[in-house]
């Protein structure tokens with residue numbers, strides 16, 4: 001009888017997946033209501049992948065059309081290479097036609113995000129909705145970083161690094177914007193460049209990411225008093241994702257493998273979120 005009870009306890013422990021790997025020691029939720037439960041990977045989807053693709057394509061398309069002047073020539077070159085027509089006019093006299101990323105976000109998605117001191121005690125920086133409103137089921141942020149398969153070496157990068165996110169299938173995403181992690185991301189991003197086309201975006205490593213969704217690594221853990229309003233969802237970038245829009249993807253594979261899709265993790269709203277609210281996720285998932 002004792003053996004059976006022990007086995008049950010072991011199975012239960014094994015089924016808890018901490019989304020951040022083990023250096024994070026947080027105030028674990030006091031109640032299972034704050035835990036996310038999934039049966040298998042395919043069920044860890046609040047919204048279908050097609051819906052995630054649609055909202056990323058919409059935002060990235062608007063970002064491309066409103067890019068700053070220094071990129072305009074490169075963009076025109078890319079467009080020529082792709083044999084596509086463009087309705088955009090080149091900026092006159094080198095004057096920037098840049099719309100601020102936040103304006104773009106507000107126009108295309110209906111809300112703005114910003115990083116600010118968290119509303120939770122001792123939680124450092126958090127991510128807030130600063131303008132507009134996020135309806136339930138919206139792709140509200142992306143978790144940027146280098147993507148490691150479970151067998152790839154991450155030991156050095158992971159030391160004292162609270163930004164290593166674990167996907168349900170064991171893939172890891174290092175979202176640290178400093179030190180060795182930063183160097184690795186930049187190096188992999190440069191390696192995967194295809195001629196004039198960047199396949200990923202390194203600007204999330206700065207204080208002003210050109211993809212304004214790429215701040216998901218700063219989303220803090222919920223508590224019993226402040227429940228989660230967003231959840232993580234794995235998203236493998238489909239082959240047909242337009243090459244000229246990949247420059248806004250904030251993820252890159254650690255090892256180059258043209259066959260493997262880039263893994264992204266998006267944060268999806270669990271309810272309507274109003275301006276002024278902090279985004280909070282659940283760092284713990286139960287996989288049955």
Ligand SMILES: C[S@@+](CC[C@H](N)C(=O)[O-])C[C@H]1O[C@@H](n2cnc3c(N)ncnc32)[C@H](O)[C@@H]1O
Nearest residue numbers: 024120122123124125162163217218219220221
């Ligand atoms: C992925 S980072 C989130 C960004 C972090 N707040 C920062 O400023 O860098 C995870 C770390 O944030 C802090 N954190 C997240 N949620 C928290 C909470 N509810 N209470 C206290 N600290 C929290 C912990 O230090 C944790 O290791």
